[in-house]
Amino acid sequence: MIVFFIIVGVIIILLFGVVNLWSNFVNIGEYSFSRLKSNTFECGFDTKDTSRQPFSLRFFLIIIIFLVFDIELCMLLNFPIIFSWNYINSRLFFLLILGVLFFGVVEEWRRGFLYWK
Numbered sequence: 001m002i003v004f005f006i007i008v009g010v011i012i013i014l015l016f017g018v019v020n021l022w023s024n025f026v027n028i029g030e031y032s033f034s035r036l037k038s039n040t041f042e043c044g045f046d047t048k049d050t051s052r053q054p055f056s057l058r059f060f061l062i063i064i065i066f067l068v069f070d071i072e073l074c075m076l077l078n079f080p081i082i083f084s085w086n087y088i089n090s091r092l093f094f095l096l097i098l099g100v101l102f103f104g105v106v107e108e109w110r111r112g113f114l115y116w117k
């Protein structure tokens with residue numbers, strides 16, 4: 001019985017994929033690129049500035065560093081649930097991850113990525 005549900009699920013997924021591809025190919029000629037569509041829309045008012053304003057590259061680097069360390073921290077918080085604390089290998093693996101995080105922060109600090117100028 002479970003094999004039947006798996007087969008039906010795979011068929012439904014493939015059917016959705018085929019319909020999605022077909023609809024993309026059918027509608028591909030109807031979309032046109034124009035300068036008017038690429039401009040910003042401000043509720044009927046004339047635009048005052050350009051929509052592409054420059055921002056600091058340092059800000060972008062801080063965001064990337066934050067995302068990387070945030071994802072690694074989320075992985076570390078789930079570590080006790082995934083691995084058993086009874087084994088020495090899991091503790092060594094945990095210390096290895098913490099070491100990589102620590103040396104990553106030290107390297108970014110040494111290169112000056114954490115200083116806002």
